[in-house]
Amino acid sequence: MPGSITSDIIRPPAPPRGGGYGGGGGQDGRGASRRASMTGLMVLLAATTMAFAAFTSAFVVRRGISNDWVALPLRPIVWVNTAVLLGSSLLLELARRSLRTGRRTGFNRYWTAGTVLGALFLVGQAMAWLQLNREGIFVATNPSSSFFYLLTAAHGLHIVGGLSALAYVDVQALRLRLGPGKRTAVDVSALFWHFVDGLWLFLMALFLVWG
């Protein structure tokens, strides 16, 4: 039966005419072509990079110009969140690999797990904020805390955006509507998520080295 999970494992759906997997999206005239979507993603990542470059520059300058910077050591929960985020990226990659070999159930499981871990990251970040609040460290307490809240908030906004994309793909997959035309959505969401993951690693390094 078309759309059935078991039959999809045994016999993956035929690739669309005129293109391989991921060649869709533009075939029926709806949505952008795969190439354009990838270009759009890269361009978006360039803009995000510039925004965080500006924040980083402000960070470095602010730290250097005054003697009121009090170092803010990273709380343990932040490390847990980092592991969670790395884990979610890994799971998304496993999902994509499953999809390439036609294992729909595998894809559904890994992708959902990755999305859930992504949401857990956000929860963990909120817990980190609450912990700082309990210690009396707020946005204006010290420039180091200002930047911690600012950078985690800006990063968190991008996580929220990425999560929306992951959730969209997840819903489509679980409803068995993830046809070849939506492969681009899978790849674009996953790549964006990996970027946001890498961005977090950069921010961790910034906090560790300069914070």
Added chain:
Amino acid sequence: MSAPVVHAHHAPQGFIRKYVFSLDHKVIGIQYYFLALFSVLIGMSLSLLMRFHMVHPDAKVAWFAHLWPTAAQGGIMTPELYLSLMTMHGTIMVFFVLTTAPQSGFGNYFLPIQIGAEDMAFPVLNMLSFWTTLVALVVMVSAFFVQGGAPLAGWTAYPPLSAVPQTGPGEGLGQTLWIVSIAIFCGASLMGAINFIATLIDLRCQGMSLMRLPLTCWTWFVTAILALLGFAVLLAAGVLLILDRSAGTSFFIPAGLMVSDQILNHKGGSPLLWQHLFWFFGHPEVYIAILPGMGVTSQLLATFSRKAVYGYRAMVYAILSIGFLGFMVWGHHMFMSGMSPYSAMAFSVLTMAIGVPSAIKTFNWIGTLWGGKIHFTTAMMFALGFVSLFVTGGLSGIFLGQPALDLYFHDTYFVVGHFHMIMGVAAIFGMFAGTFYWFPKMFGRMMNETLGKIHFYVTFVGVYAIFTPMHYLGIAGNPRRYSDFTNFDFLGKLLPVHNFMTQAAYGTAAIQILFFINLFWSMKYGKKAPMNPWNATTLEWTIPSPPPFDNFGGQHPVVNHGPYEYSVPGAPRDFIMQTDPPDAANPPATSH
């Protein structure tokens, strides 16, 4: 290559889908154009109020008191009101006129057509970008109507003035609304930039290689890259500023600041940090304002001289260089900020370097005209006017790029004259040129040439009359952003010059009525336009005027020629369209 695939693409139905929430890049382009037109009326009114005040600072004007009961008590404009009008004039003109119309207006309309595409890469994102820009405009204009009124920190919003709400009227809610509006505008710009870049890279039709792109497309491309990288930084800066204002942080506010006899609770920040972040955006922003106008000028000079653009490849490299170097010169806005002379020297050298590609473009425009058969249409007049104003405005920039001279010129009318010439006039002339050139295609009718010529000549003389004296005023030491200088002896003497400029401003503003009449009257009653009224070569002239909703009627054009094959020796006509057969220059003889 197999027959082109016809995409299933249905024409939108219903008024809302066709003209309001439209996904059609052409409709969105026109929406942006009218947003800019509306904004320029606001911006121009503000400038007229400013010019009036400068020559009549103590005048009692009854309706001032009605509009601004607190800021113009007794009908006399206070300095604070003047500064807030100046702030909003600059902001609205730079963002909502010069960043929208040339790029998002004409670019949205013509980029897809000139590259042979059906629409932009992301039509929904395109629609979102327009409506987000409109929301930004509404938020910006709302600053006039809140308690305290519009902000007065200038379009550059330097802290600590802009970072501390109690520093003046308008610096409270007004400034917050300003920052929020700009942040929304940043988002809209980023959406637009993504669309332009993806469209240009991925949606070019067969045969449209990069070196066959019209120069308009190259400028829209580089402008989009500048917008992408620049507005991201402005957004970051705006976030930091909002935090300083409302969350008690001290990114930009130093210690020991005293406002109204109270020491503020901030410490450790630096106003210079804002300046660096702002101008890192601010300089690419002015290239965003001018580059599309350069593309339009190249296009028009070629069309109306019946000659190829001189040195097409050099023009492309010049556009790329201007874009690249544009990111490296921001410090020339900060020569007087106390920076190290070595930094100043570096920025100065790079600023002079950017004069090289600009000069190459100017010489190539002249080279395009040289020996051409010139058709003096209104569009061409505005393109020629652009060249003239670009040279005038650009030359004063060379003086300002020398730190030793900027020591004197900084914050004088010399700077005001410079940027108005180059942005306020040259870029506007680029928009006028584009309007007269593309109006037949957009609306299927011709604009009135007589009205157009009168409008051109009066405007051309008028803008020179308004802005040339500013250079003299700057040399004479007239500071900028002063609401009143009649109380200074050395400046009181300059009042006749200000008077002259104000009269010129009134006249130039008045003649713009002719443009509006021409624009709106011609939309309905202009002579019907043929497909290719200018005998031009680029792809927009191969489709009906106005174009069908999917531009090329379901077909995919195939390009065989470069964009400016005018007066090719041996060709039957003095132009070869990009989609003409490959042997159009030497068509095979037909036997009867």
